[in-house]
Amino acid sequence: MDLEPLKQAFSAMDAWRAQWPAFEPAPEVAVAPEKLQQTLDELAERLRDNYPFFHPHYAGQMLKPPHPVAMMAYTMAMTINPNNHALDGGPATAALEREAIAQLAAMFGYADPLAHLTSSGTIANLEALWVARSIHPSKGIAYSRQAHYTHSRMCEVLGIKGFPVDVDAFGRMDLDQLDQLLTREAIGTVVATAGTTGLGAVDPIDRLVEMGRVRGFRVHVDAAYGGFYRLLADHEPARVPSAPFRAIAQADSVVVDPHKHGLQPYGCGAVLFRDASVGRFYKHDSPYTYFTSAELHLGEISLECSRAGAAAAAFWATLRCFPLAVNEGMGPILHATRKAALDWAERIEASSRLHLVMPPELDILAFFPVLEDMSASAISRETDRVFDALMADPTEPLYLAKLVLPRALVEARAPEVRWDQPEITVLRSCLMKPEHAAVVPWLHARLERELGTR
Numbered sequence: 001m002d003l004e005p006l007k008q009a010f011s012a013m014d015a016w017r018a019q020w021p022a023f024e025p026a027p028e029v030a031v032a033p034e035k036l037q038q039t040l041d042e043l044a045e046r047l048r049d050n051y052p053f054f055h056p057h058y059a060g061q062m063l064k065p066p067h068p069v070a071m072m073a074y075t076m077a078m079t080i081n082p083n084n085h086a087l088d089g090g091p092a093t094a095a096l097e098r099e100a101i102a103q104l105a106a107m108f109g110y111a112d113p114l115a116h117l118t119s120s121g122t123i124a125n126l127e128a129l130w131v132a133r134s135i136h137p138s139k140g141i142a143y144s145r146q147a148h149y150t151h152s153r154m155c156e157v158l159g160i161k162g163f164p165v166d167v168d169a170f171g172r173m174d175l176d177q178l179d180q181l182l183t184r185e186a187i188g189t190v191v192a193t194a195g196t197t198g199l200g201a202v203d204p205i206d207r208l209v210e211m212g213r214v215r216g217f218r219v220h221v222d223a224a225y226g227g228f229y230r231l232l233a234d235h236e237p238a239r240v241p242s243a244p245f246r247a248i249a250q251a252d253s254v255v256v257d258p259h260k261h262g263l264q265p266y267g268c269g270a271v272l273f274r275d276a277s278v279g280r281f282y283k284h285d286s287p288y289t290y291f292t293s294a295e296l297h298l299g300e301i302s303l304e305c306s307r308a309g310a311a312a313a314a315f316w317a318t319l320r321c322f323p324l325a326v327n328e329g330m331g332p333i334l335h336a337t338r339k340a341a342l343d344w345a346e347r348i349e350a351s352s353r354l355h356l357v358m359p360p361e362l363d364i365l366a367f368f369p370v371l372e373d374m375s376a377s378a379i380s381r382e383t384d385r386v387f388d389a390l391m392a393d394p395t396e397p398l399y400l401a402k403l404v405l406p407r408a409l410v411e412a413r414a415p416e417v418r419w420d421q422p423e424i425t426v427l428r429s430c431l432m433k434p435e436h437a438a439v440v441p442w443l444h445a446r447l448e449r450e451l452g453t454r
Contacts, residue, residue: 073317082309093309109249115272121224136188143191171201195226200364206247227256336434380425
């Protein structure tokens with residue numbers, strides 16, 4: 001990484017600090033240079049105990065490094081350490097957060113939302129479900145069985161009933177099952193997922209929105225993983241399920257994680273409510289916080305108090321360099337990750353050694369080895385072996401992930417599997433990095449070589 005821009009940024013921050021009288025730092029916070037270097041050297045050694053998330057040969061979990069622009073902007077703002085709770089804690093970064101959030105809102109088609117960054121997608125979803133409970137305190141929340149476990153967990157935290165809904169053969173919420181649930185239970189909000197963490201499935205948000213109008217429930221979209229793929233829904237021809245992504249504009253709320261496809265460091269989530277009047281549920285007072293400005297403080301529309309202003313600065317700077325557009329900035333990055341998934345899926349389907357669980361809707365693939373013994377238990381054991389062997393290879397390691405799937409999500413496209421157990425463990429890959437598009441041939445060949453060793 002070229003650190004010259006960061007050096008210049010530090011010089012700019014030094015000039016900013018020079019506006020105030022110089023002072024001697026307290027001796028209590030002094031660290032001897034040799035101790036500092038020793039500590040950092042030790043830290044560098046400890047940090048070697050990590051998987052190479054930065055490298056395209058890491059194609060496992062939803063992990064990748066932030067873009068250098070984000071790292072530099074975060075570090076630059078961190079020298080001030082602003083708190084985006086009240087305006088006196090971070091006036092500049094509060095403005096940057098509003099500008100960045102406005103771009104997210106425009107991407108999703110929200111005209112004048114109530115929205116802010118959060119420390120994670122979990123907290124963003126908590127806020128969305130908290131508002132859902134506030135609007136319908138006596139009604140439950142429904143979500144698919146492939147939705148993130150955040151939703152069932154947060155229903156417990158909020159003391160409201162959560163109702164899992166079965167999925168169809170593609171991992172999307174089964175609307176017939178939802179319809180049956182609605183006849184039995186009082187449901188105030190239905191959570192639609194735009195990119196399930198297991199398979200990357202996109203629920204039929206367009207149909208859910210229409211169904212909600214008729215049946216009287218709200219729709220919250222958990223787009224923590226797949227939200228930025230909204231950009232590709234405007235491409236012709238569409239590279240992702242376009243109708244569900246475009247329908248987010250009609251949903252009541254949406255969550256997205258810039259620390260996934262938005263190139264940001266952890267943690268940076270966001271929650272957006274289409275109807276800004278939900279701000280009434282956040283209303284509170286603080287005797288020592290909201291006194292420097294009559295403008296709205298971000299803490300007045302957030303459940304969290306302290307939030308890193310540096311996260312807002314990093315996201316804002318990233319969007320300056322990579323605007324949210326289909327053919328420039330963030331769009332081409334997503335085109336590359338989507339291309340990687342389609343390319344590898346095609347190779348897997350042509351392989352005699354691998355079986356694709358289902359065609360990818362975003363950039364997540366699931367697949368399993370083809371064996372002489374096609375029992376679910378044998379496939380699961382071979383999956384475990386391949387996963388461990390590839391990761392432990394000292395010369396050509398390949399890093400994948402694993403996923404446990406129920407029979408219903410596999411058997412329709414794999415009738416040859418013998419179900420001697422109710423679930424099956426398969427391999428899973430998140431092709432999040434645009435560099436994956438260039439290394440798919442190697443990824444596939446390396447995996448096939450390992451399968452040939454059994």
